[in-house]
Amino acid sequence: MSDIAKPPRQIQMGVIGPILALVILVAMGAAMNPNFLGWDNITNVLARSAFIGIIAVGMTFVITAGGLDLSVGSMAAFVAGLMILVMNKALPTMGVGVPVVLLGMAVALGAGLVAGLVNGLLITRLGIEAFIVTLGSMGIYRSLVTWLADGGTLSLDFGLRTFYQPVYYGGLFGISWPIIVFAVVVVLGEILMRSTAFGRHCAAIGSNDQVARYSSVRVARVRLLTYVMLGVLVGVATIMYVPRLGSASSATGLLWELEAIAAVIIGGTVLKGGFGRVWGTVIGVLILTLIGNILNLTDFVSPYLNGAIQGAIIVLAVVLQRESKPGH
Amino acid sequence: MKHFVSALALTAALAAPAFAQDTKVIGVSIPAATHGWAGGMNYFAKTTVERLEATYPQLDFVLATASDPAKQVNDIEDMLATRKIDALVVLPFESEPLTGPVQNVRNAGAWVTVVDRGLAVPGIENLYVAGDNPGFGRVSGEYMASKMTSGGKIVVLRGIPTTIDNERVAGFQSAIEGKNIEVLGMEHGNWNRDTSFTVMQDFLSKHPQIDAVWASDDDMAVGVLAAIEAAGRKDIQFVLGGAGMKEMIKRTMDGDAMIPANVTYPPSMIATAIEITAVGMVSAAPVSGNFIIGSVLVTPENASTYYYPDSPF
Numbered sequence: 210m211s212d213i214a215k216p217p218r219q220i221q222m223g224v225i226g227p228i229l230a231l232v233i234l235v236a237m238g239a240a241m242n243p244n245f246l247g248w249d250n251i252t253n254v255l256a257r258s259a260f261i262g263i264i265a266v267g268m269t270f271v272i273t274a275g276g277l278d279l280s281v282g283s284m285a286a287f288v289a290g291l292m293i294l295v296m297n298k299a300l301p302t303m304g305v306g307v308p309v310v311l312l313g314m315a316v317a318l319g320a321g322l323v324a325g326l327v328n329g330l331l332i333t334r335l336g337i338e339a340f341i342v343t344l345g346s347m348g349i350y351r352s353l354v355t356w357l358a359d360g361g362t363l364s365l366d367f368g369l370r371t372f373y374q375p376v377y378y379g380g381l382f383g384i385s386w387p388i389i390v391f392a393v394v395v396v397l398g399e400i401l402m403r404s405t406a407f408g409r410h411c412a413a414i415g416s417n418d419q420v421a422r423y424s425s426v427r428v429a430r431v432r433l434l435t436y437v438m439l440g441v442l443v444g445v446a447t448i449m450y451v452p453r454l455g456s457a458s459s460a461t462g463l464l465w466e467l468e469a470i471a472a473v474i475i476g477g478t479v480l481k482g483g484f485g486r487v488w489g490t491v492i493g494v495l496i497l498t499l500i501g502n503i504l505n506l507t508d509f510v511s512p513y514l515n516g517a518i519q520g521a522i523i524v525l526a527v528v529l530q531r532e533s534k535p536g537h
Numbered sequence: 538m539k540h541f542v543s544a545l546a547l548t549a550a551l552a553a554p555a556f557a558q559d560t561k562v563i564g565v566s567i568p569a570a571t572h573g574w575a576g577g578m579n580y581f582a583k584t585t586v587e588r589l590e591a592t593y594p595q596l597d598f599v600l601a602t603a604s605d606p607a608k609q610v611n612d613i614e615d616m617l618a619t620r621k622i623d624a625l626v627v628l629p630f631e632s633e634p635l636t637g638p639v640q641n642v643r644n645a646g647a648w649v650t651v652v653d654r655g656l657a658v659p660g661i662e663n664l665y666v667a668g669d670n671p672g673f674g675r676v677s678g679e680y681m682a683s684k685m686t687s688g689g690k691i692v693v694l695r696g697i698p699t700t701i702d703n704e705r706v707a708g709f710q711s712a713i714e715g716k717n718i719e720v721l722g723m724e725h726g727n728w729n730r731d732t733s734f735t736v737m738q739d740f741l742s743k744h745p746q747i748d749a750v751w752a753s754d755d756d757m758a759v760g761v762l763a764a765i766e767a768a769g770r771k772d773i774q775f776v777l778g779g780a781g782m783k784e785m786i787k788r789t790m791d792g793d794a795m796i797p798a799n800v801t802y803p804p805s806m807i808a809t810a811i812e813i814t815a816v817g818m819v820s821a822a823p824v825s826g827n828f829i830i831g832s833v834l835v836t837p838e839n840a841s842t843y844y845y846p847d848s849p850f
Binding site: 242244245247249250253257355358359360361362364378453454456458459460461463501502505506508512513515 | 569570571572573575576577579580695698722723724725729730731734735736738739740741742743756759760763767768784848849850
């Protein structure tokens with residue numbers, strides 16, 4: 210620590226905890242396998258973090274404002290399925306090309322927006338618990354995608370998939386699109402959270418919605434906006450996801466909601482709301498992805514125990530953040 | 538019109554012989570479509586039930602899909618209590634939790650057909666219809682050994698940790714024993730495309746030289762192929778999936794060098810089970826015993842026999 214007189218607000222474990230956990234993981238990975246820090250592996254890890262990451266940024270706002278959304282995984286599957294169906298339907302008339310891909314993207318964003326809006330309206334206008342509303346919509350979207358796929362798998366037309374593939378695999382300067390989009394979403398999210406009235410309103414509502422209401426914060430509208438934003442981000446993630454394998458089934462996006470929520474909490478956002486940290490969420494997502502990556506790259510433990518290791522590291526990462534809460 | 542009605546009555550009278558009065562109810566309980574294979578199985582269960590209901594007016598079917606073992610137990614208890622089923626066709630989600638409830642069905646005097654996954658206690662079922670899991674592994678292993686006569690390095694993707702997966706892998710391992718095939722690594726891809734994509738990416742980072750992949754399932758093969766293609770690796774000569782997904786069978790049929798073969802594990806075995814059970818209900822033909830459906834090697838030569846374009850799997 211530095212010798213400068215410490216201000217009352219010191220650098221706490223809450224801030225360096227997640228970073229510390231990430232650094233330890235990276236060091237472990239590098240020690241166990243020389244390919245770990247190779248460019249290919251790094252881009253793989255970042256690109257596969259992008260789906261959960263983009264969603265988790267939206268989830269950070271929802272949780273900060275005292276909400277929760279369990280439906281994002283199913284929503285992603287449903288949006289992906291819908292997008293594939295529409296693109297396949299439009300293919301004979303529009304032909305393989307940019308317009309049909311743009312149509313697909315519009316469908317994804319639109320469907321995500323509507324899905325988020327429905328969740329948000331049920332929660333804010335009807336005053337139903339977010340947990341219950343989104344638990345319900347989780348089941349609904351999961352069933353809908355199974356139904357759309359007739360119990361099987363929806364696959365994008367092969368020619369169209371080849372055309373659309375660069376959206377996942379291509380990129381700029383050797384950095385693939387999912388990573389770029391993820392970075393842009395994170396930067397925008399960080400600005401939104403830290404430097405705008407919206408971000409402060411989210412924290413105020415999550416902290417105490419009564420006080421926020423008396424302070425003339427439009428509580429319902431801000432809450433609604435967090436769900437809509439999350440829905441749109443699910444759409445964005447789906448746009449990146451579909452070109453990867455060109456398919457959606459009932460197994461798509463399974464447990465994404467829990468991974469996103471875990472990433473948010475590992476990153477230091479308070480589950481009860483009132484405080485959110487977008488950059489922390491990024492660290493959280495990277496930690497989650499890295500655990501799986503390292504376990505695959507080493508033969509250190511039986512694959513049967515992967516889940517146990519994952520669970521232990523998640524808990525550890527949060528333990529690292531514990532601090533004697535000053536002035537809290 | 539009058540003639541038509543009387544004709545109809547006549548046919549009905551002819552078509553419904555002695556059994557007419559007692560309609561028999563067959564309950565079908567299967568896991569929900571959580572992955573490609575299960576999706577195919579659901580499809581075949583549904584189409585078979587529809588076909589049989591049209592064929593045998595004296596049979597009534599109750600079809601229930603369960604997303605977890607507890608739900609399946611409830612389904613079966615409900616079938617017995619409220620629908621008084623005369624026969625049960627069950628594909629157990631897991632062996633242990635379903636053993637007790639299925640035993641109760643049997644004790645209540647109903648016919649029991651168990652499909653694919655055996656129960657924990659032998660002898661409960663009247664009829665057992667299943668795929669051959671050790672055989673699935675063995676055929677896969679023998680094929681890989683025959684393709685790599687001078688040996689080679691392979692990676693293996695396993696399914697969800699279950700008895701099925703263990704039996705397949707054991708069969709595979711004994712088939713490649715002494716064939717100079719080195720297994721670089723085995724990880725669980727959970728019969729899931731996304732997981733397998735990730736696992737394969739990491740295999741590719743870890744091992745600079747991989748000669749072939751036993752993906753052990755076609756959903757996993759899809760993920761594996763995408764990962765290989767994205768990495769631009771040329772060292773992998775072929776990927777062996779399994780279970781006979783129509784897209785994969787098509788690629789084998791078209792002579793794709795990356796997918797030179799497939800090993801069947803037909804989801805339509807549920808249709809076999811329902812059909813045989815129905816025959817047992819409506820006729821005097823004896824149908825008890827074991828019915829094991831072998832795993833067959835599909836090559837470009839015979840692929841068209843195993844291609845079902847209408848099935849979702």
